[in-house]
Amino acid sequence: MSEIFTIGHSTHNFSFFLELIKKQNISVVVDVRSSPYSGMNPDFNKETLVGLLKKEGIQYVYLGNELGGRSDNPDFFDSNERVNYNLLAKTEKFKEGLNRLEKGVKKGLTVCLMCSEKRPLDCHRSILVARHLVERQYDVTHILEDGKLEGQKELVDSMIKKEPNTDLFKSEEDQIAEAYDLRASKMAYKKKENKEE
Numbered sequence: 001m002s003e004i005f006t007i008g009h010s011t012h013n014f015s016f017f018l019e020l021i022k023k024q025n026i027s028v029v030v031d032v033r034s035s036p037y038s039g040m041n042p043d044f045n046k047e048t049l050v051g052l053l054k055k056e057g058i059q060y061v062y063l064g065n066e067l068g069g070r071s072d073n074p075d076f077f078d079s080n081e082r083v084n085y086n087l088l089a090k091t092e093k094f095k096e097g098l099n100r101l102e103k104g105v106k107k108g109l110t111v112c113l114m115c116s117e118k119r120p121l122d123c124h125r126s127i128l129v130a131r132h133l134v135e136r137q138y139d140v141t142h143i144l145e146d147g148k149l150e151g152q153k154e155l156v157d158s159m160i161k162k163e164p165n166t167d168l169f170k171s172e173e174d175q176i177a178e179a180y181d182l183r184a185s186k187m188a189y190k191k192k193e194n195k196e197e
Contacts, residue, residue, distance in 0.1 A: 066097025069124030
């Protein structure tokens with residue numbers, strides 16, 4: 001299995017962010033934020049970040065249009081005005097984004113998806129994108145804020161334990177799907193919120 005990393009830039013300064021990704025020999029940072037800007041952390045505005053990474057020999061690729069957690073299509077929102085990740089994942093645009101990631105990995109690049117959220121459990125990079133990368137037989141490893149690593153399987157296991165509505169008598173596959181859906185219903189982008197994702 002090939003490995004893909006993820007990270008949330010959170011409130012890190014660029015130097016610390018760089019230290020975290022260099023430990024994993026990341027060669028490409030793939031920005032999956034729908035809006036590639038940070039009001040609190042200007043080093044992570046797209047144009048600035050491109051230059052900072054280039055100086056370090058790291059490529060930057062923007063795939064927020066394909067793999068971002070937001071949508072302009074009103075049909076992709078549920079009754080609580082949150083984005084329905086299951087619908088988003090069925091779009092050709094989303095599949096095209098995953099295909100582009102696969103091409104990069106097949107070229108031998110060490111890819112790291114980047115979003116703004118600190119914890120992968122609170123971010124579409126794990127609840128939406130990593131979920132579908134695992135289905136494509138990729139190992140997904142999250143770089144946590146302290147530099148520790150967490151695999152997507154570990155994240156899913158903890159998610160299942162945290163979601164009280166998960167029926168333990170269901171198949172493992174159904175438990176996982178239900179846990180993802182429950183988590184998404186709590187943290188997916190909401191129309192009236194101003195989340196950076």
